[in-house]
Amino acid sequence: MSTFRFFAVAGLSLCSIAVIAQESPGLGELVSSDELAALDYAVLPNGDGLPAGSGTAVEGSTVYQQYCFACHGDKGSGGINDALSGGHGSMTSKSPVKTVGSFWPYATTVFDYVRRAMPLSSPGVLTNDQLYAVTAYLLFINDVVDENDVIDAKSLPDVKMPNRDNFVWGYAPGT
């Protein structure tokens, strides 16, 4: 195949994926499963991607005081940054208050997001146990779990968030 056709195919027709693949330079390097484990942060609502470890809200309260309180306030009531609790039942009101408890559809998102991004100035400092514990704490201050409920890879996906049934999809796959 000439150079000319190679680029013509690649540039104009994404339908010809098979053709492109044959002609792609094939420069991707295989990644080992150890390497993947180190970079895979994705958590799915069904629990896929959740690591080993566990924690309770009681333990999480300590983590929260040390790492989160300064920005998110007492029991997640909000401080210089977002409130993480309250607002329950306010979505149909004139001034809805969106928080983890009043709005978020999936509990797994709390673990996923906090592990990626919080605490803001030093994400990555918390151990998996601390992450489960502070997740449990955020759920506890929103009356979603009890203080001593053990949150781990198995129990977290089963936690039903109060606002879960109020979400629809604006995108239909295959359209």
Added chain:
Amino acid sequence: MAEFDELPAAGNGLLDRRFFLRAGVASGAALMTASASSLERQEWMKGPGAGMSEAGAPSSHESHVVRASIGSLTGTTGTGASRTPLQLLDGIITPSRLHFERHHSGIPDIDPDQHRLVLHGLVERPLSFSLDALARYPMVSRIQFLECSGNSGASMAPEPAQGTCAALHGLVSASEWGGVPLSVLLEEAGVKPAGKWLIAEGADSAMMSRSVPMDKIMDDAIVALYQNGERLRPSNGYPMRLFLPGWEGNMCVKWLRTIKVVDQPSMTKDETSKYSDLQSDGVSTLFTFPMGVKSLITSPSPGLSMGAPGLYQISGIAWSGAGKIKRVEVSADGGKSWADAALDAHVMPKCLTRFRSAWRWEGSPAVILSRATDESGSIQPTRETVLKGRSTAAFYHYNGIQAWHVAENGEVTNVYV
């Protein structure tokens, strides 16, 4: 010729869109008299000018043309946005230095030699690509807009917010984006049949992540390496970003680091807590991806006051996530009558399109509007239509018609009609 050229096309002085083509812009300008001193040999003509340089910069007289309304959440410096000064630009390409910014935890300083893009999850072969490797793949480039779905959110406020186009609508820009079709890389990795979505994640401190359906990826997604001919700016994802033509900006993950193929969306914070659309009945819609058909008059606009009554060009931008702009209409009487605007030659899919209308402003108060139609037949809605059924806390995907009020003294302000 004057009567022919000034053929009225709609109420309150709007002229036929061919006016500028036929008459040139001379008639208005000819009335101005040059002051004698500016016609003499000027200081800068009395000796050689500056020498060459390795990289250019705008004229020092243009130092006011900068990103505006820069804001970050309390206690942060990089969790916020800066906006494109749309009212000070013409044409359709946004200079890279003025492209809007929206970051979730600052701009990472990435060493391109250390950076890798990893494809994994439901694939036959998890693969890692260096920047040098990607640069050897066949590339495509297209001129397309990028819009934050929170753009124009101020227009949902009960009272019209006062500010420039930048402040109100500056989270949209357009660039030539060049890069490797993601479908090519995924084909190399071998997507398993169950792989219907992917999770794209950035190498910023927040590891910003979004779920993207596979259909879109196979349609026209690229791993962008180039913006307007040069490598991406750090604020636009250097050394690589996902670019999804016509879809909300937040999904075009910057500093792209991993792509995990999955069978369902991840429901990340930025696709649930944020970037979902709350209705007044309490129901929220997730995954409202394409940006709706929209237009905006950038001149005249707030901050660009009109001078003496006379002939003016109304100019602005129109765009749609569904494809090309087919038509832009302009009104100078608050929407009672409309006239077709002229479209500049470059009308491309999912790109900004520049429109222009001629307007004989008599000096009385006027309300000017623009309304775009795209090739799918969608017409830009009124503000009232957009807001119907939305919660007061809804914020994203506002594409309503923008009205500007021109006062007798030429001052331009934001109004709702």
